[in-house]
Amino acid sequence: MTGGERTTGPAGTAYHLRPPSGWLNDPNGMVFHQGRWHVFYQHNPQAARHDRIAWGHASSEDLVRWEHHPVAFGPTEGGPDAFGCWSGVLLPTPGGAVALYTGVVDESQVSTVCLRRGDEELVRWSGPRVVAAQPGPPVRVTRDPFVWQHAGRRWALLGAGLADGTPAVLLYDAEDLADWRYADVWLRGDRADLAAAGPADVWECPQLVLLDGGTGEASLVLSLHDRGRLTQVVGVGGHVVDDDGTPRFEPSGVAVLDVGTSFYAPQVAADPDPGAWLLGWVREEDRHLDGPADGPADGPDHAGCLTLPRRVVPDDHGAHAGAVRLVLDPRVAAGLPLGPPEEVTAHQELDRPLRVEALAEGARLTHAELPEVPLAAGDLVLVDADVLEVYPAQGPPTTHRHPRPWALTVRPGRAGPAGQVVEVRAVDVSRLRPPTTPADRQVRGAPPR
Incomplete structure (x- = not known):
């Protein structure tokens, strides 16, 4: 399953990856392993709140149909x-997989980097071992390791905040x-x-x-x-240069x-x-990281989902070196199962799983509380319950999650009938269940049904 089968209250997403129940936030440990894309994620399997976070786990053979595995x-x-x-993050090594993550020992949120070793199936994991401690002043907080190679040597980045409020x-x-x-x-x-990066006191989840x-x-x-506020995601373009064997970054x-x-x-x-x-994590604005242990009786038993898989590509129209943009992964664009084209009206609510493609100028997305999104030829809109993703032919994508539905408004006559505009x-969603057998699920670590 992709969205999950068990929900209460408002309908859950149908084709965005999320666990069947519980809390989800950041994607972690992403890796292509043994012919499958694996993603782990921040997960509380007990409740739809940020508490006692574990690593959930799902994998896919096509980036469209996802199979859930037991909590890692x-x-x-x-x-x-x-x-x-x-x-x-997760690193494949000759001795097996290695997970490297932020371990938090108590409510002070002082952290270390922890290491766990996994088996070939990415199912069984060792206990944690501390491999890096938080340095002293001026560093106030650290989190979210990222590992890469430079000049034949392994290096790591950690997001941080300094004592004077500067992100680092x-x-x-x-x-x-x-x-x-x-x-x-x-x-x-x-x-x-x-x-231009905008205000912050901690830079989180650095990815190079x-x-x-x-x-x-x-x-x-x-x-x-x-x-305390989670704001936006930026790409700082530039060059990694060598300084006597040590990597340095020169932003542009x-x-x-x-x-x-x-x-x-x-x-x-x-x-x-x-x-x-x-x-990426699709946040829910009305669900708080430190919310109550028990939500309202008629509320959902899940919170959070991931975006559809995207690809990072060079931005040919970028104004600086290292400029990138995010596009929908072509495997998803081609593999998402669709119904036949539907009749298009001048104004309609987008209140079910839909794909909308702009064929010409003259269409826009409107919302009661969020800014209007005009559509140009080639723009792609994907709607899934309260999640909306827009992938423009040029420029950055748009991701919104809001309980009130969006509407599609088309001006007939701009390029012929409305049906010629979009x-x-x-x-x-009935065709999104992964094609697996009970034997497959046992091999991949999920319990047989």
Whole structure:
């Protein structure tokens, strides 16, 4: 299943990945492994609230149909992650998979980087081992490790906030995965050339996308945490340069990667296709990270979902080196099962799973509380319950999640009948169940039915 089968209260998403119940936030541990795309994610399987976070797990053979696996691992009583197994990455190694993540020991949220070793099926995991501690002043908080190679050596980035309220990214030497060495503050948010990134006191979930190994052109993806508020996601373009064996980053410009209200904490990973694949968290504005343990009786038993898979591609119209944009993954665009074209009216609510493609100028999306979204030829709109994603032919995508539905308004006559301005098709969610057998599920770690 993709969206999940059991919900209460308002309908859940049907083709965006989420667990059947419980809380979901950041995607973690994304990897292409043994012919399947795997994603782990921040998950509370017990309640639809941010508490005692574990790593959920799902995988897909086509990026469209997702299969849920058992929870990979969760907080260890008395351990370095007793308060939560927060965001991180997964590395395939000759000795098996390695998960590296933020371990939080108590409500103070002082963190370490924890390591767990997994089996070939990514199902069974060791207990946690601390491999990096939080450095002293001026660093106030760290989280969300990212690991990559530079000049034949393994390095890691951590999102951080400094004592004076400045966001930052820290650099670690992670050549020995079991014993990281703190190197330096890699990038600070108080640089004049980064003012366009917007206000933040912590840069979360740093992700480095290398665009050209020969020139070092790269984009540093950052999620902006601003004094308790989760705001936007930006790409800082520039170059990774070598400083006597140590990587340094020279920024050249900043761009917002999604112009909606609900996109946050994306993760990127390599796979066989060009570029990098990406998933982000689709937040629910009325669901709080520190909400009550028990929601209203008629409320949903789930919170949060992931975006549809996207790809990070160079932005040919970008104004600076390392500029990137996010596009819908072609496998999803081609593989999402659709019904036949439907009759289009001048005004209709988008209140069910739909795909809308703009064929000409003259259509727009309207909402009672959110800004209007005009559509141009080639723009693609995907609607799933209260989630709306817009993928324009040019420019950044838009992600919104709101309980009130959007409406499609078409001006007939601009390019002929309304049906010539847009094409509307239902997403056939009945065809989204993954084609697996009970034996397959046992091999991949899910209990047989």
